[in-house]
Amino acid sequence: MTARQPQSQFSRFIADQRRAGTLTLQPRMGFGDPARMRQGLLAVRSAGLPAIGTVTLDSYTRHNEHEQAAAACAAGVELNGYPLVAIPLARTARMLDGVASARFPVQVRHGSAQPEQIFATMLAAGLDASEGGPVSYCLPYSRIPVRVATAAWSRAVRMLAAQRDRGVLCHLESFGGCMLGQLCPPGLLVALSVLECLFFVEHGLGSVSASYAQQTNTDQDIEALWALRRLCAEELSTVVDHHLVLYTYMGLYPSTQAGGRVLLADSVRLAVRTGTERLIVKTTAEAHRIPTVAENLEALRLAHECALAEPGPEPAPDGDTEVYLQARVLVDEVRNLAPTLTEALPLAFERGLLDVPYCLHPDNRNEARCVLDTDGRLVWWDTGLLPLPAALGGRRRTERVGASRLLADLTHHRRRLDHPTRRQAPLRHAGNERHGQRLPH
Template identity: 50%
Template structure:
């Protein structure tokens, strides 16, 4: 593998004992986007940059994005397709490079225009996937998403050259993750990584979103690492942890506790990168300053956390994920076709996902210890593997309560509980 690029930077940092931390950050104005990247680069942490795109670009409404740029209307992200390439090169000039790679994050089921635009300005790292950027986000048919992502992977892979190794990150480990038992999350993440690989991508990161129980999370990441080692042997891969994707704590101590737990998970599990969330997540889009504080706090927690990886092949999550992956791979030599068949037959089925191409027969619950478990596996090939308890299925009345489980757990603060270390308490706390 080449020694430059997004994946190589993360690998070097990990080998040197550093966790790479990354914000979610996207501003529509070029000056503001450049300032955010500079602040991220200069944070007291080992960082990579993020350009998160706007909603119009994500859904392919490029005309609305262009009008917003022409009229100076602020968007909720950077419209990379609609800004002139020269403008975006100016944003990146003197910022993006071997010592500070930048990733484009978007959320699109049809990212070809996005990939063309990022290639035109010298970027070569992005993320998503044919399942994870289709099922949770809209009604684009899964068949169309698979075709779009096959073409997009090949488009990005064509950018490979001397000093250039394109990088893609799966979003599969985050797909509706807040109520999805981790066996399915790990399976989808690995399957998307294999899809990328079969369409020419050789530098891949595989995601896992922090869930409801730290011990179960550690087991899940160990399973993900074990499966990657087995199924992606000729690939430069690493694991990226996402701080909890659901309802974030409303108090500052709760938010920092949850972020700190994510940083501990990343380091202890041997993961290489962490995408942070901030104290503002429960209320609004965070400022650049809040993002930098989160990056530096996560880095400080990571610095004092020891690695303690588990055996990834001896967990319940590994058994479930392995069974799901093997069932899908046995369906067809073409992985895109296999994924479509798997969803149409219910062999992959995301709980509480309303997309028309998702069977919607699976259900989950949070047990008394905080673990995510199966109440109904539908037609997924987990009979005799998963511990299924139908009586525990979440009812519609209990859904919001379950979605709020993590928020409540981390916001609760007894009178003697200290503030998370490294974060100054506000006046009056």
């Protein structure tokens, strides 16, 4: 591709919200029953919020175990998502009828390392937006080789790109900025997200989004989101329609309602301050179970009210930040391994140029380590074979990260936000902040 692509329907909606100064919100909603899934989508659509819909798929479908999904449905077993492939296409079409539109885009979220059948069914059902990637949906969720996942994703992305021949522009969001949910330094998250977007473009797709998951230090997260925007501008702006998406914290979530509301509000402020176009919200039920429709709507309303209370984006940082420079090095080193990213991504993991801390996938060296410093910033403890010089945080250590420190880092937000005073405090509606009452902080 040498010319900039027109916007997909999905990204056009988000761009329109951005021009209006509005943050687009999205729940992570998925139910096994088509009627309940439809009810959830209609509830989000009719809520009067700048929100898009989500059909999150179940665990059987994620692993292409469609017969098991069908058997579970027949037995009345409640699944943890929508079994898109197992459910007859006509039922899914009825579920979506009058719901998905240009004014209410719907994205399929799945978690599959081999998504061809999922994408084919999604397209047949009339949906054209999804997410994932050959790394981000392989390492955390499967044991298949990265080379197999990369080949599968190559076929799947080409399938989406080919839809432009019938006038449909599909959209894909990289999940690369959310690897394992926590304890992955921002420089690596930014690099993985950009590399997956470049992989999508390599296979002909013209509309992508790059992701980043809220971590444990607001200043570092701001730096990361600006670094992601700058790299996307350098790599994607002339050839592809793109935007950024932020995830409310994907790690161990606060167990109290008050703590969960604070963390969601913090992610909203982070998105608005950095001009991020879309936010994936989480509910106060995240630590305990799958959220209900009502809980998803409550989280969306809280997020919208918090966004309205924020003044708007702040200026981008001057100069080259450490996160930007780390990500820039990683993107360049991986891309230089081979003529295509289809070849380069597996090679990068084989040689340790990409190495996700604490990830147990067989193709991941698992030599790199990170920890939280005293300010809650994610810093490299050991960079393994990552091509980062000492000036950019590169280091090797013989001592290991102890179990007590790892546990403390994993529970950072829960310990910070699940304080006894918060458990006793009544929950306030988000709108109260605009009438002189501040949200718990």
